[in-house]
Amino acid sequence: MKVTEAQHKAETKDWSFPECGCGQTTEQIFGKDLYPHLEALADRLFYICHECEAWVGTHEGTDQALGTPATAAHRRLRTEAHARLDLMWKRKMVRDGVSKKVARGAAYEWLGKQLGVKPWDCHIGMFNETLCRKTIDLCSKYGE
Numbered sequence: 001m002k003v004t005e006a007q008h009k010a011e012t013k014d015w016s017f018p019e020c021g022c023g024q025t026t027e028q029i030f031g032k033d034l035y036p037h038l039e040a041l042a043d044r045l046f047y048i049c050h051e052c053e054a055w056v057g058t059h060e061g062t063d064q065a066l067g068t069p070a071t072a073a074h075r076r077l078r079t080e081a082h083a084r085l086d087l088m089w090k091r092k093m094v095r096d097g098v099s100k101k102v103a104r105g106a107a108y109e110w111l112g113k114q115l116g117v118k119p120w121d122c123h124i125g126m127f128n129e130t131l132c133r134k135t136i137d138l139c140s141k142y143g144e
């Protein structure tokens, strides 16, 4: 398949130091400073706008941001998406009599496939608003 110029541009877009919605440039910060309880993200780079306390994660092992920094409103969407997905795997635990690890793993695998996100990037804490809304919709549709 021939790669169009637009595709090439999208794939090679430099996402390091993404600009915040407020126009400020972002600074690098490590996951352990934002999510002290998430060991998996401890060494992951994030970009933060100190002006609006908006931040965004990066692809593992790179300094390439996953999107644009998330404001408090955006992070509320992430919280809702998280709560809905938690409900799904907790129901699965009861319904299928499986462990938390199995139920949670299956939920994230399912979500990643639905969203077209790689399993290792399937952390709602890193989702942009579109992915959050899709997660909320998906969990409402299939989780009830």
Ligand SMILES: [Zn+2]
Pocket: 020, 021, 022, 023, 024, 049, 050, 051, 052, 053, 054
């Ligand atoms: Zn900002």
